[in-house]
Amino acid sequence: MVDLVREGVDCVVRAGALADSDMVVRRLGTMPEITVASPSYLTAHGRPQTPDDLAGHHMIGFVSSRTGQPLPLEFTRDGQVVEVPLPARVLVSGADTSAAAARLGLGLVQAPRYRFAGDLASGTLVEVLADFPPTPTPLSVLYPSNRQLSPRVRVFVDWLAETIGPGLDGGP
Structure with a gap:
């Protein structure tokens, strides 16, 4: 800052x-933000259909520059924001690192949609929980x-x- x-x-x-x-x-x-994961991660852990299906899943923990703590995943359900803290296999503080960790199959990650445009087009990453988007x-x-x-x-x-x-x- x-x-x-x-x-x-x-x-x-x-x-x-x-x-x-x-x-x-x-x-x-x-x-706009989205939630993504690699196909290999989804094969190993299953593809969640709702935020309630996230038990047993892992996130790539993006560490807040303000708090020093990993940000929970956020989902919008019925107009309300729901925060879901998941265990993190890895903590990162940079967008490039979080995207690389997602490509390696280390967990779910949320970031602005533009960040993953190439990965989504190539199939390297897949959008999940599209009906429950993170807050923009x-x-x-x-x-x-x-x-x-x-x-x-x-x-x-x-x-x-x-x-x-x-x-x-x-x-x-």
Whole structure:
């Protein structure tokens, strides 16, 4: 995490829920999330049909940079978010590592859909529990409110909104 004011950073793109701050926030949209696993993992552990079928399954534990703890899997059921903590065979702190661990058959993983587009197309990973999607991840650009927004930062922020936003759910 970067302290924009103290470190003199013009702006930052952040994914996820934002803590209260005095930053100006421009929401770009939300990234749809999915749950995936490798075919070999599903052969060994079975393909769950509902979150209730996850007993005996493992997740790839993605460690939160905020808490230092693995994030539970999230599913939406009847409009309500259900968190399911599963045992983790491996803990990771990077998206590339979690995707690699999923390809190796180490467990279920959740991440934005775009992250797995190639794996889904090739069959390396398979979407599971599609009827119970994880909550989408908000994507925002932030910049300090206490300084004049430079023309180059304004152009960059507008470009982000025009380029990335339309590809996201709820984008501008």
